[in-house]
Amino acid sequence: MGGRAGEGTVESSVIEVEDVNAWHRVVSERLMPLAIDSSANPDFKASVTAQAFAGVRLARVRAGKHAAERTHRLAAGGDPHYWLALQIAGSSTISQAGRTAELAPGELAVYDSSMPYRREFPGDSDTLVVLIPQQLISLPPQALALIAGLRIGADEGMGAILSAYLSSLAAHLHELKDGQGASTVHALLELVTAVFSEQFGLVAPHRSARRLDEVMRIRAWIMDRLGDPTLDPAGIAAAHFISTRQLHVLFHEQGSSVGTWVRERRLDAARRDLQTPGEDSGIAAIAERWGFGDPAHFARAFKRAYGVSPRAFRDASRKEHPAS
16 A cells, blocks of 8 residues: 555554564555565564554554665655654664665654665664655755655754654554544644754744645645646635635645645656656656646756756766666
C-alpha cells in the first residue's frame, strides 16, 4: 500500500512477526512497500504498533538486524511522503541523495519516499517512524530539495523539542484515539515545519489548525491534478463548493497563497524528475508534465527557485548519481 492513508485510525494493536516474508507484508500494509534484507540474521523478529490520523501514519517499529530499501522501482509508485524517523534504541544509518545519516538514540532523520534510499539496522533497534504526505509540508522549493537524507540533531533548538515530543508520542502511541490523534498530528506538523525552518534559516509560516483538515483535502485534490495546466483558483474553489475568496483565505491561514503553493509543488515534482537516474524525457516534456505550458517560463521559475537552470541541474545530478 503506497497510496494516501485514510482519515480514520489504523488498528493500533501490536503485530509481531518471526520471518522476513511476513515482515515484508506488514511493512507494505502498514507503512509502504520496501525491499527487506535480513539474510545476515536468520533469527530475525520484528513488531510494529501503527496508527493513522488525518493522513499521517505513525508506527513504532522494533526489529532485529536487517536492511530496508526503497528501490528506484518502488520510489516511482504511490503518493510521495516524507519519512521522519526517531531512533529510540539501538542505531541505524539512512543513505539518500548522496547523504548518510547515522542515528543514535534520540536522534532524527528525514527521508523522501519518492527517491531511492537505504536504511540499515546493525542490531536490535526501536524506532518511531512518521509518514507525512509531502503536500502537508509548506516550505520553499530550495528547502524541500535539501530534506532527503537530512539528519536532525537533538541536542539543542527545535530538534531537541521535536525529539522529546516524538519520544513521548512513541510511549503513548497505543493510547491515542481519533480526536486526540488528529490534534496530536496537527501539533506535530507545526513542530516539524518549525524544525525544517530552523534548519534552513527560514521563518516558519504561521498556520491555523482550525481549518487545516479542509486545506489538507483541497491540497490532496490539487496534488492528484498537479499536471493539469488549466488548474486555477477559480476551478479549485468550484470543485470544493466554496468561493475563490474563501479558498484564498484558507491558504493564507496556512502561510501561503494558492498560486504560490501550486507553483512550488510543480517545481518540486519537476525537480524530482530531473534528478531521477534513467529519466530520459526532455526538459520541455517534464515541464509540460507538471503543468508548465511554456518551457521558457518553467526555466525562469526553476532558476529562481534553485539557483541553476533545469539543464544544469539535470547534468549535475547525472554526474553525482549516474543511472545504473
